[in-house]
Amino acid sequence: MIKIKSGSELEIMKENASILREVMDKVVSKVQPAVTTQALDDYAEELILAADGRPAFKNYRGFPSSLCTSLNEEVVHGIPGEREIEAGDILSIDVGIERKGLYADFATTVPVGKVDEGTMELVTATEEALTRGLSQVSPGNRVGDVSNSIEEYVNSRGYSVVKEFVGHGIGRDMHEDPQIPNYGDPDTGKRIKEGMVFCIEPMVKLDDEKVEVLDDGWTTVTAGRGVSAHFEGMVAATKDGPEVYVRGGL
Numbered sequence: 363m364i365k366i367k368s369g370s371e372l373e374i375m376k377e378n379a380s381i382l383r384e385v386m387d388k389v390v391s392k393v394q395p396a397v398t399t400q401a402l403d404d405y406a407e408e409l410i411l412a413a414d415g416r417p418a419f420k421n422y423r424g425f426p427s428s429l430c431t432s433l434n435e436e437v438v439h440g441i442p443g444e445r446e447i448e449a450g451d452i453l454s455i456d457v458g459i460e461r462k463g464l465y466a467d468f469a470t471t472v473p474v475g476k477v478d479e480g481t482m483e484l485v486t487a488t489e490e491a492l493t494r495g496l497s498q499v500s501p502g503n504r505v506g507d508v509s510n511s512i513e514e515y516v517n518s519r520g521y522s523v524v525k526e527f528v529g530h531g532i533g534r535d536m537h538e539d540p541q542i543p544n545y546g547d548p549d550t551g552k553r554i555k556e557g558m559v560f561c562i563e564p565m566v567k568l569d570d571e572k573v574e575v576l577d578d579g580w581t582t583v584t585a586g587r588g589v590s591a592h593f594e595g596m597v598a599a600t601k602d603g604p605e606v607y608v609r610g611g612l
Contacts, residue, residue, distance in 0.1 A: 364531055364539045366557035371464060371533065372598060375559060378415070378459050378466035379596050379607035385409045386457055386470060386610075389429070393472050395449045399431035402455070403442035410459050418458030418465055418536050425580060430456035430469070435587040437524055437565050437573050439580040449475035452485060454592040458536060465536045467561050469594035470610030481589050484566060487519040488591035489611055491544075491564040495529075499560055499597045499604040505540050505551030512564045513545040524565035524590070526573055527582070532561050532596065554599050559607075563594035 367375065389406050407428040410417050417428035425439075432440035432454040433447070440454070447453060456469035471485050491512045498508040508529075516523050529542035540552045544564050567573075571585035584590050595609030 364552060364555075364558055365533050366555060367533055367559055367598070372557070372559070374462045374464045375466060375533070376607050378461050378464060379468070381413045381415060381461070382457055382459050382466050382468060383608050385413070385459070386455065386468070389455060389457070390470070390472055393447060393453060393474060395447055395475065397447050398444050399433070399440070399442040399447065400444055402431060403427045403429045406457055413459075413461070415459040415461040418460045418467065422536065428457070430454070432456075432581070432592065434589050435583045437567065437582045437584060437590040438527055438592055439582050441578055441580055447474055450477055452477060452481060452589060452591060456592070456594065460536070464534060465532050466596055466608065467532055467536060467594065468596050468608045468610055469563060469592050471591045471593060473612075484521060484568065484589060485591045486612065487516065487521060488564055488566040489593050491515050491566060492562060492593040492595055492609065495562040495564060496595050496597050496604055496606055496609065499554060499562070499599050501554055501556045501599050501601065503554045504549055505542055505554065506546045507548050508562060509543045509546035509551070510548040516544070516564065516566050521566050521568060522570040524567060524573055527565060529561050529563045529594070532559055556599055556601055559596065559598045561594055561596050563592065565590060565592045
């Protein structure tokens with residue numbers, strides 16, 4: 363069942379999203395060659411706790427960290443560790459917070475130094491796919507309208523969406539109904555209503571093969587080990603259309 367949020371819940375969720383924006387900006391400012399993903403994770407956790415929040419990802423279904431840090435061929439759910447970031451990498455950072463009983467969650471992809479042109483084209487296309495998906499979160503539209511807007515654009519650029527992982531509703535649980543795939547047909551799925559809040563998150567790659575999960579049970583990589591990008595935005599459906607609480611972007 364898709365949960366409609368009250369006015370007071372929406373205000374807290376908006377506050378939480380604003381806190382996450384500040385956390386992400388500070389973490390991104392530390393992204394440079396020779397920095398480890400574990401150092402970024404430690405810093406993010408410190409910032410979230412200082413804001414009287416709780417890192418939403420840590421211990422969620424056994425996930426060990428406060429951030430998901432996914433480098434290059436890693437699509438999502440990369441576990442921070444001692445791997446050092448290198449110039450030319452792209453790093454997807456996904457962060458979540460629980461505060462006052464409500465969640466916020468978003469992700470961005472960060473180019474590290476000079477990134478090759480083909481990789482940057484993939485990254486910018488993924489960001490644009492997020493923009494298009496967010497624009498469809500209006501009362502009266504359907505979930506399939508969001509999904510289709512992402513898939514059609516990504517395919518038009520010659521890339522493929524990840525089909526094994528999806529966007530989602532968010533509120534008193536980090537993952538609520540509905541699931542929001544990055545592919546599908548328009549005018550299908552649940553009807554969007556005022557007061558619903560979603561996380562839209564296109565994950566885009568070069569190949570059209572299934573992704574693979576590594577032996578750690580979390581880190582997900584492209585089949586051919588080509589690069590992948592991930593952007594996520596948190597958006598509420600209002601009578602005036604989509605209200606984006608927070609989103610990833612270059």
